[in-house]
Amino acid sequence: MITLEHVTYHYDAENVALCDVSLTIERGELLAVVGHNGSGKSTLAKHLNALLLPDAGCVTVMGMDTRDEANTLGIRQKVGMVFQNPDNQLVTTVVEEDVAFGPENMGVPSAQIRERVDAALASVGMETFAKSAPHMLSGGQKQRIAIAGMLAMQPAVLVLDEATAMLDPKGRRDVLAIVQDLHRQGITVVMITQYMEEAVLCDRVALMDGGRLICVGTPREVFSRGEFVREHGLALPAAAQLRDKLAAGGMELPVCLTSEELADAICQYKSVV
Numbered sequence: 001m002i003t004l005e006h007v008t009y010h011y012d013a014e015n016v017a018l019c020d021v022s023l024t025i026e027r028g029e030l031l032a033v034v035g036h037n038g039s040g041k042s043t044l045a046k047h048l049n050a051l052l053l054p055d056a057g058c059v060t061v062m063g064m065d066t067r068d069e070a071n072t073l074g075i076r077q078k079v080g081m082v083f084q085n086p087d088n089q090l091v092t093t094v095v096e097e098d099v100a101f102g103p104e105n106m107g108v109p110s111a112q113i114r115e116r117v118d119a120a121l122a123s124v125g126m127e128t129f130a131k132s133a134p135h136m137l138s139g140g141q142k143q144r145i146a147i148a149g150m151l152a153m154q155p156a157v158l159v160l161d162e163a164t165a166m167l168d169p170k171g172r173r174d175v176l177a178i179v180q181d182l183h184r185q186g187i188t189v190v191m192i193t194q195y196m197e198e199a200v201l202c203d204r205v206a207l208m209d210g211g212r213l214i215c216v217g218t219p220r221e222v223f224s225r226g227e228f229v230r231e232h233g234l235a236l237p238a239a240a241q242l243r244d245k246l247a248a249g250g251m252e253l254p255v256c257l258t259s260e261e262l263a264d265a266i267c268q269y270k271s272v273v
């Protein structure tokens with residue numbers, strides 16, 4: 001779906017924000033990108049829809065090279081981005097107008113816009129808020145509207161750049177449930193996140209540090225390497241941390257990524273003992 005080949009990017013001469021990053025994002029996958037602050041995640045995300053162009057190497061979105069200006073509009077329609085701050089993404093005073101903004105700019109005929117807006121609002125469970133004022137909504141609801149605005153453009157890929165970072169736990173859970181739902185419907189999702197509990201739910205996890213892509217694998221492959229993950233400035237998911245403490249205390253359990261898995265492992269351990 002999207003290929004990065006040896007991508008390097010500098011904001012200024014001294015600091016390299018992305019260094020020789022190669023990655024293939026598969027059609028239909030849910031990919032998490034994790035890394036400590038300043039590791040290059042956001043810079044990577046902005047390369048996926050031509051907001052930034054590589055200084056060296058190339059990014060190809062569904063066969064379109066992002067460096068070719070003739071492709072920019074097509075790429076922006078295929079790859080929808082949702083950012084961290086919900087307030088910066090809503091541009092009108094009525095929810096349904098906000099969701100219609102993208103397709104209107106794309107020149108979609110008005111009858112189709114109505115259909116797309118209704119479908120997009122239904123996808124994020126916000127259809128009853130169509131006539132509401134966005135500034136009256138909670139952070140989580142605003143992010144759901146921002147996602148609906150992207151869905152109304154019928155993208156193939158949705159990139160969420162720490163889209164849950166400013167939300168309360170309920171807002172985070174709601175947005176995450178929608179992301180998983182969209183993924184089940186076949187949309188490719190790239191989720192930049194600082195929450196390892198979110199990364200655990202993805203098909204693959206890409207770990208970044210110092211502008212480099214350090215490793216890519218299933219959550220189990222990546223988070224089984226506790227020491228390695230910590231060396232790159234990240235904490236393991238809470239269940240994996242607890243499992244490590246129990247193991248250090250002599251309770252040998254398999255790697256656990258979620259509280260459910262840990263509970264199962266402890267119950268089985270007890271019955272073996």
Ligand code: ADP
Nearest residue numbers: 011015017035036037038039040041042043044
């Ligand atoms: P992350 O998303 O992992 O926090 P970023 O991609 O935002 O990381 O940043 C990667 C590096 O690029 C950091 O060293 C950061 O300070 C630098 N950087 C990010 N944005 C800018 C910018 N607009 N101008 C200059 N340097 C930047």
